[in-house]
Amino acid sequence: MIAFRIGAPLLAGGLFLASPVWAADSWTTVPSDSALxxxxxxxxxxxxxHFQSFSSDILFSPDDLPGSKVDVTIDMMSATTGSADRDxxxxxxxxxxxxxxxxxxxxxxxIAPGADGGYLAQAELTIREVTKPVEIPFTVAxxxxxxxxxxxxxxxxxxxxxxxxxxxxxxAVGRDVTITFHIEATK
Amino acid sequence: xxxxxxTQTAFGAVTKLAHWLTxxxxxxxIGLGLYMADLPLGAAKLELYGLHxxxxxxxxxxxxxxxxxxxxxxxxxxxxxxxxxxxLLAKATHLALYxxxxxxxxxxxxxxxxxGFPVSVFGLFTxxxxxxxxxxxxxxxxxxHSWMAxxxxxxxxxxxLGALKHHVVDKDxxxxxxxxxxxxSASPFL
Numbered sequence: 001m002i003a004f005r006i007g008a009p010l011l012a013g014g015l016f017l018a019s020p021v022w023a024a025d026s027w028t029t030v031p032s033d034s035a036l037x038x039x040x041x042x043x044x045x046x047x048x049x050h051f052q053s054f055s056s057d058i059l060f061s062p063d064d065l066p067g068s069k070v071d072v073t074i075d076m077m078s079a080t081t082g083s084a085d086r087d088x089x090x091x092x093x094x095x096x097x098x099x100x101x102x103x104x105x106x107x108x109x110x111i112a113p114g115a116d117g118g119y120l121a122q123a124e125l126t127i128r129e130v131t132k133p134v135e136i137p138f139t140v141a142x143x144x145x146x147x148x149x150x151x152x153x154x155x156x157x158x159x160x161x162x163x164x165x166x167x168x169x170x171x172a173v174g175r176d177v178t179i180t181f182h183i184e185a186t187k
Numbered sequence: 188x189x190x191x192x193x194t195q196t197a198f199g200a201v202t203k204l205a206h207w208l209t210x211x212x213x214x215x216x217i218g219l220g221l222y223m224a225d226l227p228l229g230a231a232k233l234e235l236y237g238l239h240x241x242x243x244x245x246x247x248x249x250x251x252x253x254x255x256x257x258x259x260x261x262x263x264x265x266x267x268x269x270x271x272x273x274x275l276l277a278k279a280t281h282l283a284l285y286x287x288x289x290x291x292x293x294x295x296x297x298x299x300x301x302x303g304f305p306v307s308v309f310g311l312f313t314x315x316x317x318x319x320x321x322x323x324x325x326x327x328x329x330x331x332h333s334w335m336a337x338x339x340x341x342x343x344x345x346x347x348l349g350a351l352k353h354h355v356v357d358k359d360x361x362x363x364x365x366x367x368x369x370x371x372s373a374s375p376f377l
Contacts, residue, residue, distance in 0.1 A: 043237035044307030082320050083303030089228065172230040172237075 024067035027058040027147055027185035034183045036074065040157075041174035047086070053078035058185060060140065060147070065111045070121065072181075074104040095162055101128045114138075121151075127160035138181075145187050152180040193260040198364055202262075205253050206365060209288070212246055213343070217336060240299060241309045247292035250285065268359040273349070280345055287339040294332040301325035 036051040053075035060068040076098040079090050091098035105126040114120035118139040125134045138151025157163055157177050158170075167173055189200040198206075216239065223235040265274045299306050300316035301324040307313045318324060353361035 042304065043233055044310030045305040045313045047303070047305075081303065084320075084322050085302060086304075166230040169230075172233040 024059040024061040024064040024069070025187045027060060027187050029056050029058065029183055029185045034181075034185075036072075036181050037179070038079075039178045039180070041176075042086075043172060047081050047083070049079045049081040049090070051075065051078050052080060056183065058183070060111075060149075062140070062142070065113070065119070068108075068111045070106070070108045070111075070123075072106040074106070076102055076104055094165065094167060097128055104128075105131075109133075125153075125155070125160075127162060130160045132159060147183075147185050147187070149183045149185070150181065152178055154178045193257070193262045195261045196263050198263060199260075201256060202253075203365060203367060205249065205256070207367070209246065209249065209253075210343075212242065213288075213339070216242055216246070217340060220336060237307065237310075240295060240306045243292040243295050244306065244308045244314065246288060250288040254285075263364060266353075266359050266361060268353065268357045269361075276345075277349060280342055280349070284339065284342050284346065287335055287342065290335050291332060291339065294328045294335065298325050298328035298332055301328060 036054050038049045038051075040047055040049065051074050055073050057069075057071040060070065076096045077091055079096070080087055081090065090096055106123055108121045108123040110122040112120050112122075114137050118137055121136050121138060123134050123136060124131050126132075134153060134155070136151050136153040138149055140147055140149045154176055156175050158168055158175055162177075163173055163175075190197070191201050192199040193202050219235060219239050219242075223232060223239060226232040226235065269277070296306055296314065297317050300318045301321040303320040305313045305316055350362045350365075353359050354363070
């Protein structure tokens with residue numbers, strides 16, 4: 001009897017907690033309105049590359065940051081940089097080695113509130129054979145069923161073995177690469 | 188004290204310096220251009236192309252400055268030993284050389300822009316792209332650039348032959364008046 005009196009509310013409470021009401025929302029990106037770009041420099045002149053093909057699994061709710069997670073897979077054969085010569089080189093061995101590493105991967109391990117109403121994600125970034133922890137600040141604006149997220153992160157490409165050997169000094173091709181994302185999604 | 192400006196009988200120090208520096212630079216750029224074009228793709232090729240483009244911008248600016256400088260002075264005219272057709276040929280050759288000094292940097296700039304590689308000048312600043320990415324325009328501009336470089340080599344050959352003809356055969360002032368301490372009429376202090 002007592003068990004029933006305690007058990008039922010407990011069970012109800014447990015079911016309530018397990019219900020979708022408090023889980024992070026699942027978002028579907030709108031590829032035509034989303035962009036993943038990288039900015040590098042060559043002989044002192046900047047260039048911007050676009051990854052034309054990438055997919056993301058996004059779970060995000062401002063009220064459930066522990067349950068939020070962003071998982072992006074990037075097609076490393078899909079980069080265009082405004083130069084046919086450069087586009088032909090980028091997938092090759094010294095750079096993306098896209099034949100051996102067709103995708104790059106970004107997955108968050110923790111998302112916390114950041115500065116100015118934004119967020120800070122701890123994540124693992126995998127490019128080629130290297131996985132490294134990264135930290136990326138980003139903003140999310142949610143309007144009903146639509147969300148817009150923006151963020152950027154600067155890496156040293158040499159950390160990920162992109163452009164070693166004759167390219168390692170950074171004189172001909174700069175080492176700092178800024179990766180910027182703009183994701184529009186619906187739930 | 189070297190006289191800076193040109194007069195009706197002599198070239199000044201500025202004109203002479205511009206002439207010889209440009210000549211040296213052009214020889215260097217032709218050599219660099221031929222060498223770098225044959226390199227396999229790699230960091231060295233990128234760096235030499237960058238150097239070639241940077242120097243090219245300097246040549247363009249200096250040549251435009253030369254126009255400004257020369258336009259404000261009379262400059263020495265034809266010598267008594269210059270026959271009419273020689274005078275005409277010399278003028279045409281000089282004009283064509285100037286056209287190359289402007290045309291080569293411009294076609295290079297266009298080709299680089301069309302290739303999607305903005306021209307960075309010694310890493311200090313970047314020129315705006317003259318055109319957007321355009322593979323066929325890049326090929327066309329690069330082809331004209333090459334052709335013009337070969338034409339310029341021919342013009343330089345003609346230019347040197349002319350100078351030597353006047354110096355060795357006519358034994359006149361033509362070469363001497365462009366030389367650093369050349370002309371007989373030059374001040375002993377030059």
